[in-house]
Structure formats: structure tokens, C-alpha cells
Amino acid sequence: MKKILIIFAHPARTRSKMNSALRAAVEDLENVTINDLYANYPDFLIDVKREQSLCEEHDVIIFQHPFYWYSTPSIIKEWLDLVLEHDWAYGSKGKALEGKIFLQAITAGGDDCTYKKDGCNIFTIRELTSPYCAMANLCNMNWLPPFAVLGIHQGLSDEEVKFHAEEYRRTVIALRDDTLDIEKAKHGQYLNSDLDSIIRRS
Numbered sequence: 652m653k654k655i656l657i658i659f660a661h662p663a664r665t666r667s668k669m670n671s672a673l674r675a676a677v678e679d680l681e682n683v684t685i686n687d688l689y690a691n692y693p694d695f696l697i698d699v700k701r702e703q704s705l706c707e708e709h710d711v712i713i714f715q716h717p718f719y720w721y722s723t724p725s726i727i728k729e730w731l732d733l734v735l736e737h738d739w740a741y742g743s744k745g746k747a748l749e750g751k752i753f754l755q756a757i758t759a760g761g762d763d764c765t766y767k768k769d770g771c772n773i774f775t776i777r778e779l780t781s782p783y784c785a786m787a788n789l790c791n792m793n794w795l796p797p798f799a800v801l802g803i804h805q806g807l808s809d810e811e812v813k814f815h816a817e818e819y820r821r822t823v824i825a826l827r828d829d830t831l832d833i834e835k836a837k838h839g840q841y842l843n844s845d846l847d848s849i850i851r852r853s
């Protein structure tokens with residue numbers, strides 16, 4: 652079994668519907684650790700050694716967050732700036748994250764049609780998250796496309812929220828149990844575009 656670290660960042664957790672549902676769907680799973688950044692560091696004073704140890708102890712690192720201004724909530728940027736130290740995460744001696752799987756689990760107000768060249772957001776989610784792909788590459792991590800739940804501003808029904816939460820649980824279990832076809836998954840637009848085609852039956 653692989654060990655999964657979910658680095659969770661939502662600055663207004665009590666108002667969150669989608670991220671709360673996604674998180675609730677996975678937090679009881681064996682070998683899954685939830686690291687809630689805003690709960691642990693309300694003053695943004697990140698404990699670098701604790702965060703590095705957590706990363707070292709896990710095989711899969713997931714940043715789970717709402718999409719804020721085409722990016723992450725700000726505490727994730729702070730986390731990156733402090734935790735990914737030279738000669739730990741990257742550089743000639745920086746091997747701590749080598750071979751680990753990295754992905755983002757993103758929720759966004761805009762729907763898929765808005766995230767394209769002729770849509771109001773001009774760029775695709777894959778293009779907008781490319782700095783995270785570059786970060787994973789520099790740290791010799793195995794990058795996967797984002798697990799994405801889009802169109803939240805249109806108002807998702809309770810059934811749709813439940814569906815996405817179940818898909819997230821399926822994805823996390825497949826990553827943990829090594830039943831997800833990593834190479835095939837890399838080519839999809841989103842990790843959850845078609846889970847049946849990338850998750851092997853165990």
C-alpha cells in the first residue's frame with residue numbers, strides 16, 4: 652500500500668461545500684493523511700521540518716484546494732517557498748521527493764467551456780496549472796493531471812457533489828493500492844475525465 656498525503660488548503664472551510672465533501676470522502680481511508688494547512692498554520696508560520704518529514708513519509712502528495720485567481724490559496728505558495736528547499740527538494744543533493752507522485756485536486760467556479768482559448772478564462776486548467784507540473788518536474792516527481800471538479804458556480808446538485816466525492820475516493824484508493832495506470836493517466840485532460848479507463852480492476 653502506498654501512503655497518501657493530502658495537503659488541504661481552504662481558507663474558509665466552514666463555507667466550503669465541495670472541498671469539504673471531497674475531504675470527507677477520503678479522510679477515513681487507511682494510509683491517507685490529511686494535512687490541513689489553514690488549520691495548522693492560521694498565522695502562516697509553517698513548520699518546515701514537520702512538512703518535510705511528512706513529505707518524506709508519504710509516496711503520493713496531493714494539493715487539494717479551491718481554484719483561487721487561477722492558482723492556489725496563498726498558503727500553498729507560502730508552503731512551496733519555504734518547504735521546497737534547495738538540496739532537499741531540488742539541486743544536486745535534493746532527492747527527497749524523487750519518484751513520488753504529485754497531483755492537484757482542484758475545485759473551480761468556472762466550467763470546462765470557460766477554460767479554453769475562446770472562453771472567458773482564455774487558458775485551460777492544464778495550462779494554468781503548468782507551474783505545478785514544472786515544480787514536480789524539477790523535484791523529479793511523477794506529475795499527474797489535476798483531479799478537477801469544475802462549474803461549481805452553476806450550482807452542483809447534491810447528487811453531483813456525491814458523485815464527485817465518490818470519484819475522488821476511488822482515485823485516492825487506486826493511487827494507494829497501485830491500481831491506477833500512471834502512464835495512461837498522464838495523457839488525460841483531467842485525472843477524473845474517465846476513471847474507468849485508467850483504474851485497473853484488482
Ligand SMILES: Cc1cc2nc3c(=O)[nH]c(=O)nc-3n(C[C@H](O)[C@H](O)[C@H](O)COP(=O)(O)O)c2cc1C
Pocket residue numbers: 661666667668669670671716717718719720721722758759760761762803
Ligand atoms: C478569492 C477567490 C478566488 C476565486 N478564483 C477563481 C478562479 O480563478 N477561477 C474559478 O473558476 N473560480 C474561482 N473562485 C471560485 C472558487 O474556486 C469556488 O468557489 C470553490 O472552488 C468552491 O469550492 P468550495 O465549495 O469547497 O468552497 C474563486 C473564489 C474566491 C473566493
